[in-house]
Amino acid sequence: MNNRSGHDDVVRSERRGAVAILRINRPEARNALNAAVFAALNGHLAELRTDDSVRAIVLAGASGVFCAGADITAFDALRADPLIGQRRASGGTLWADLENFPKPVIAAVEGLALGGGLELVLACDTSIVGQGARLGLPEVKLGVIPGGGGTQRLIRALGKPRAMALLLSGDLVTGTEAATLGLVGKVVDDDEVVEQAIALAQRISANSPLAVALAKDAALAAQTGSIAAGLEHEKRNFVYSLASDDSHEGQAAFVAKRSPNFTGR
Numbered sequence: 001m002n003n004r005s006g007h008d009d010v011v012r013s014e015r016r017g018a019v020a021i022l023r024i025n026r027p028e029a030r031n032a033l034n035a036a037v038f039a040a041l042n043g044h045l046a047e048l049r050t051d052d053s054v055r056a057i058v059l060a061g062a063s064g065v066f067c068a069g070a071d072i073t074a075f076d077a078l079r080a081d082p083l084i085g086q087r088r089a090s091g092g093t094l095w096a097d098l099e100n101f102p103k104p105v106i107a108a109v110e111g112l113a114l115g116g117g118l119e120l121v122l123a124c125d126t127s128i129v130g131q132g133a134r135l136g137l138p139e140v141k142l143g144v145i146p147g148g149g150g151t152q153r154l155i156r157a158l159g160k161p162r163a164m165a166l167l168l169s170g171d172l173v174t175g176t177e178a179a180t181l182g183l184v185g186k187v188v189d190d191d192e193v194v195e196q197a198i199a200l201a202q203r204i205s206a207n208s209p210l211a212v213a214l215a216k217d218a219a220l221a222a223q224t225g226s227i228a229a230g231l232e233h234e235k236r237n238f239v240y241s242l243a244s245d246d247s248h249e250g251q252a253a254f255v256a257k258r259s260p261n262f263t264g265r
């Protein structure tokens with residue numbers, strides 16, 4: 001897959017079969033997020049959304065670092081942005097677009113995930129983190145607060161006591177501590193992060209793309225509504241999956257004792 005023109009250097013993309021790997025590539029600024037990174041990530045996601053050959057995405061950073069957060073030197077541009085309130089120009093929809101992306105997105109967190117970088121991790125479906133990585137929301141140390149959904153996703157991930165301690169102190173935790181807290185999906189050796197994230201993405205990619213998308217969609221409903229509404233959402237998605245070609249293929253493959261060949265329909 002070619003990198004998108006104009007942003008080739010700030011987000012690099014590569015393919016491993018049905019897995020697309022996106023790497024934030026601003027090592028000189030510890031992969032800090034600026035307008036160019038947001039534009040490039042949004043552009044890549046738009047392409048991957050409709051590319052049926054891609055079944056899962058790994059979001060990583062370059063040079064052993066995930067992301068040091070929003071580019072602090074870009075705050076003046078943010079302040080001057082008339083649309084900041086609508087959060088259109090500041091990449092504010094990126095986190096929601098990631099969370100609701102119709103394909104699974106796995107964060108491969110090496111080194112650092114701070115501020116908007118940890119907010120990207122929280123917006124992904126799950127994450128593989130290096131044991132020595134450092135994660136946190138240090139915005140309050142800069143006189144701002146998380147603006148990429150961190151206040152909402154952290155408390156849903158950790159519960160109020162643990163979330164407030166991290167949010168209000170700006171303290172950082174290691175990858176191992178983050179796994180104990182439930183902030184990340186899995187902690188691995190620092191040098192295995194990206195490969196383990198790709199391996200998980202490949203296991204997911206072998207499953208029915210339709211069932212994976214329907215399961216993600218139903219599970220996300222649990223974050224915004226009542227359990228009754230969520231169960232109704234799950235039921236609709238279950239009935240839809242049962243009627244799918246993939247469901248028939250899954251059943252036939254089991255009976256024939258062979259691997260299924262899912263089409264996503």
Ligand SMILES: CCCCCCCCCCCCC/C=C/C(=O)SCCNC(=O)CCNC(=O)[C@H](O)C(C)(C)COP(=O)(O)OP(=O)(O)OC[C@H]1O[C@@H](n2cnc3c(N)ncnc32)[C@H](O)[C@@H]1OP(=O)(O)O
Nearest residue numbers: 029030032034035068069070071072077090115116147148
């Ligand atoms: C229309 C405009 C749109 C613009 C869109 C912009 C994004 C908007 C997003 C919306 C806001 C969402 C809310 C999120 C807010 C935040 O994320 S606030 C930032 C939170 N992050 C931090 O506070 C981390 C700050 N950095 C550090 O603590 C340290 O640098 C480090 C990451 C721990 C690394 O330390 P060390 O290894 O010692 O290296 P350094 O020398 O400190 O850094 C190396 C160079 O990298 C630069 N850098 C690091 N982090 C950032 C950063 N967040 N922004 C900009 N630059 C960063 C650092 O300045 C060094 O650069 P040089 O001095 O030029 O070498």
